[in-house]
Amino acid sequence: MVNSTTVEQSCLSLLNRCKTLKSLKQVHTHFFKSGTDSDAFVTGNLILHSAILISDALHHAHSLLLHFPNPDAFMYNTLIRGFSDSDHPHNSLTTFIQMRRNPNVKPDSFSFAFVLKSAANLQSFDKFITGIQLHSQSITHGLDTHLFVGTTLVNAVTSRVRVGCINEMPVRDLISTNIMIAGYMKSGEVRLAKSLFFGEMPVKDDVSWSTMIVGFAHNGCFDEAFELFIQSRRSGLRPNEVSLTGILSVCAQAGAFEFGKTVHGCIERSGFVSLHTVNNALLDTYCKCGNINMARLVFDRMPGRKTIVSWTTMVAGLAMQGYGEEALKRFHQMEESGIEPDGITFISVLYACSHAGLVEHGVRYFSMMKDRYGIDPTYEHYGCMVDLYGRAGELEKAHDFITKMPVKPNAVIWRTLLGACSVHGNVNLAEFALNKLAELDPNDSGDHVLLSNIYAVAGKWKNVATVRKSMNSQRLVKTPGWSMIEVDKIMYSFVAGDEQNEVINEARTNLRNIMLRLRDEGGYAPEVIGSVLHDIEDEEKENAVVTHSEKLALAFGMSRLCDGKVIRIVKNLRVCKDCHTVMKLASKIFRLEILLRDRSRFHSFRDGSCSCRDYW
DNA sequence: TTAGGGTTAG
Numbered sequence: 133m134v135n136s137t138t139v140e141q142s143c144l145s146l147l148n149r150c151k152t153l154k155s156l157k158q159v160h161t162h163f164f165k166s167g168t169d170s171d172a173f174v175t176g177n178l179i180l181h182s183a184i185l186i187s188d189a190l191h192h193a194h195s196l197l198l199h200f201p202n203p204d205a206f207m208y209n210t211l212i213r214g215f216s217d218s219d220h221p222h223n224s225l226t227t228f229i230q231m232r233r234n235p236n237v238k239p240d241s242f243s244f245a246f247v248l249k250s251a252a253n254l255q256s257f258d259k260f261i262t263g264i265q266l267h268s269q270s271i272t273h274g275l276d277t278h279l280f281v282g283t284t285l286v287n288a289v290t291s292r293v294r295v296g297c298i299n300e301m302p303v304r305d306l307i308s309t310n311i312m313i314a315g316y317m318k319s320g321e322v323r324l325a326k327s328l329f330f331g332e333m334p335v336k337d338d339v340s341w342s343t344m345i346v347g348f349a350h351n352g353c354f355d356e357a358f359e360l361f362i363q364s365r366r367s368g369l370r371p372n373e374v375s376l377t378g379i380l381s382v383c384a385q386a387g388a389f390e391f392g393k394t395v396h397g398c399i400e401r402s403g404f405v406s407l408h409t410v411n412n413a414l415l416d417t418y419c420k421c422g423n424i425n426m427a428r429l430v431f432d433r434m435p436g437r438k439t440i441v442s443w444t445t446m447v448a449g450l451a452m453q454g455y456g457e458e459a460l461k462r463f464h465q466m467e468e469s470g471i472e473p474d475g476i477t478f479i480s481v482l483y484a485c486s487h488a489g490l491v492e493h494g495v496r497y498f499s500m501m502k503d504r505y506g507i508d509p510t511y512e513h514y515g516c517m518v519d520l521y522g523r524a525g526e527l528e529k530a531h532d533f534i535t536k537m538p539v540k541p542n543a544v545i546w547r548t549l550l551g552a553c554s555v556h557g558n559v560n561l562a563e564f565a566l567n568k569l570a571e572l573d574p575n576d577s578g579d580h581v582l583l584s585n586i587y588a589v590a591g592k593w594k595n596v597a598t599v600r601k602s603m604n605s606q607r608l609v610k611t612p613g614w615s616m617i618e619v620d621k622i623m624y625s626f627v628a629g630d631e632q633n634e635v636i637n638e639a640r641t642n643l644r645n646i647m648l649r650l651r652d653e654g655g656y657a658p659e660v661i662g663s664v665l666h667d668i669e670d671e672e673k674e675n676a677v678v679t680h681s682e683k684l685a686l687a688f689g690m691s692r693l694c695d696g697k698v699i700r701i702v703k704n705l706r707v708c709k710d711c712h713t714v715m716k717l718a719s720k721i722f723r724l725e726i727l728l729r730d731r732s733r734f735h736s737f738r739d740g741s742c743s744c745r746d747y748w
Numbered sequence: 749t750t751a752g753g754g755t756t757a758g
Contacts, residue, residue: 140749177750184751210751245752310753342754377755384756413756444757451758479758512758 143174147181153189156181176206183214190214194223202236209242216250224250241308249311252318310339317347342375349382354616354623357382358391371398373407380413387702387729389421391621408434412441419449422700422727422734440471448480453734454743456488475507482516486523487733489747494520511539515548522552523747527561543573554582555747562586577608578705615681615703619692626684635688640679643687646718654717659710682711682728686718699726706730706748716740 143163150156160178163169169178175196183193193214197207208231215223228247231237309328316325329336329344341364348357361379365371371379376399383392396414404410411434418427431438431446443466450459463481466473473481478501485494498517501507514537521530530549534541546568553562566583569576580603587595614627630636650656682703689699707715707730715726720740728735736743 144750173750180750206750213751242752249753305752307753312753314753337753339754344754346754374755379755381755409756411756416756419757439757441757446757448757474757476757483758516758 139168140171140173143168144177147177150181150186153182153186153192156186156189156192170201172200172202172204172207175200176204176210179207180210183210184217190218203234205231205237205240205243208234208237209240209246212243212246212250216246216253221250221254225254241305245308245311248315252315306333306335306337306340309333310337310343313340314343314347317343317350320351322348322351322353338369338372338375341369342378345375346378346382349385354382354386354388357386358388358621358623371402371404373404373409376402376404376410377413380410380417384413384417384420386616386618386623387421387700388618388621388623389423389700390618392417392421394621406435408436408439408442411435412439412445415442415449416445419445419452420729422453422698422729422736424449424453424455438466438469438471440466440474440477443471444473444477444480447477447484451480451484451487453736454487454745456484456490459484459488460490460493473501473505475501475510475513478507479512479516482513482520486516486520487744489524491520491524491526511542511544514539514541515544518545518548519552522549523555525552525556527552527556527558531561531564541568543569543576546572547576547579550579550582554586557586557589559586559590559592574606575608577603577610580608581610611705613681613703613705615685615701617685617689617699617701619689624685624688626681626688628679628681628684630681636684638691639684639688642691643679643683646687646690646722647714649721650714650717654721656714656717659708659713680708680711682707683714686715686726690718690722690724699724701726701728703728703730706732707735712742712746712748716742 146159146162147156150159156178160169163174163178168174179193179196182189182196193211197203197211200207208227212224212227212231215221215227224247228239228243231239231243309332313325313328316322316328325344325347329340333340341360345357345360345364348354348360357379361382364375376395379395380392382388383395392414395417399405399410399414411430415427415430415434418424418430427446427449431442434442443462447459447462447466450456450462460481463473463477463484466477478497481497482494485491485497494517498509498513501509501513514533517533518530521527521533527549530552534545534549537545546565550562550565550569553559553565562583566579569579573579580599584596584599584603587593587599612627612629614625616623616625618624624635626636626639647656682701685701685703686699689701693699707728712735715728715735715737717740718724719726719737723739724737726735726737728737730748733744733748735748
């Protein structure tokens with residue numbers, strides 16, 4: 133008699149040799165003939181191989197599950213995970229719901245962890261939670277077939293219930309709890325992640341800490357991220373390759389140069405300085421913090437052969453700071469070193485051309501990408517080309533390029549054209565682009581604000597009023613602008629129209645004095661026309677413009693940072709023209725170096741001028 | 749018995 137363990141082991145070894153769906157089906161036929169295909173372990177592994185280990189076999193895994201008489205939790209879990217990485221991630225959620233409907237199966241920690249991850253990636257966390265909640269209610273009430281009963285119950289779901297629902301998990305081990313924290317963080321549920329991490333995890337590992345740290349940053353809570361990193365060090369946790377790249381990415385996102393330098397020191401001491409991943413993250417941090425000299429140093433001293441990520445990061449970093457020629461030089465060095473560029477490299481190359489006004493070069497690189505390297509352009513590449521022509525003021529060429537694109541232009545493409553129209557004041561083309569945007573993505577308030585600004589600059593006040601009215605009726609709210617500045621390794625953020633507090637008051641007081649000196653010594657007059665504030669009095673206009681968040685950050689930095697230090701500001705939106713003028717004047721009158729990272733590039737202000745050459 | 753987590757280039 134054959135031992136069942138032996139049968140299962142031989143089944144596994146057969147499956148492990150399968151690399152294609154075809155060979156898997158042959159093995160399946162073999163199982164069928166020997167009668168082992170009715171075994172749950174065998175089918176479970178068939179599903180695992182088709183859903184995860186072999187490409188393009190997910191549909192086969194699904195059909196295996198559908199045809200198996202009594203599928204178990206392992207099979208459902210495997211399929212939930214398989215769908216989460218597929219073209220139809222939503223099927224993870226439906227598979228989970230099917231599992232809940234099967235009275236013979238109970239979800240375990242794997243089920244919750246996998247489906248939560250999918251839900252977070254789909255950004256449908258609320259639907260997922262609501263779905264589970266409603267479903268458990270509907271089971272109790274005998275309404276199983278009506279999964280989503282209605283909005284009344286949806287509205288009744290409170291945070292307390294959400295936590296309760298996650299507590300349904302029968303087993304909660306360390307790994308699944310870590311995945312849940314990541315899921316909460318990705319879906320913006322910082323409070324729930326914190327309550328799990330601080331309240332319900334007596335045992336944490338390095339992944340738990342890292343998940344929290346990068347999760348905080350993902351939600352804009354940079355101070356909490358840095359604080360937790362410090363706490364993790366204090367509690368004796370030794371950093372590793374992944375946690376270091378993680379904290380560096382937090383510094384890069386925040387533009388936290390001082391904290392980044394501390395982490396750099398920690399890397400030098402820990403011996404992780406020889407790792408490519410860590411070096412690449414460090415390089416990116418210096419680029420995103422605007423310190424191109426440190427970035428060059430890290431890049432040039434990188435041990436061993438540089439990877440495509442190292443080269444592309446360097447090219448992108450140079451491009452962002454307006455060093456177009458050097459970015460292209462590095463690109464050619466990359467080619468010479470035998471590393472073949474990919475689509476992402478070309479995005480950086482095209483970006484470099486566009487921000488340095490190198491139109492002809494950009495056109496050549498765009499052709500080279502396809503002709504020499506066989507890379508098909510994506511929407512991002514097309515977007516770069518529209519930006520390239522648009523920035524250079526060749527708006528008709530930009531429009532012409534869009535009409536000749538082999539794919540249907542998306543909202544980003546039209547938005548890029550709209551942005552260019554705004555810079556160059558082309559009202560007709562702007563209206564045309566906005567009409568396209570109204571079809572594709574009508575809810576973006578930024579688009580309406582841009583058009584309204586274009587009308588304002590052209591003096592078309594009636595049109596401005598119409599746009600504002602339509603924004604109000606559609607309840608479109610402007611994205612609030614914020615700026616951050618790092619002082620003594622602490623990130624201070626400023627939001628226009630923020631409530632009063634000590635920091636804001638300090639910034640406001642200092643700002644008033646700064647503005648007076650700019651007016652008296654620099655001849656500053658506020659830029660009010662383009663600020664969509666035509667319907668209020670002049671004096672109010674000035675006040676409203678004056679309090680843009682980057683000005684508050686500047687004033688705060690000037691009062692807190694010692695002389696000679698570069699003022700580094702990070703802003704979430706594009707800098708407005710008036711703030712740009714203020715930064716230029718301030719750099720001259722107060723003999724300051726100001727570095728402003730906005731949504732699209734770096735502005736380096738020195739002695740009254742900016743590295744963007746007033747073009748952004 | 750089979751499975752799972754945090755990170756780096758636009």
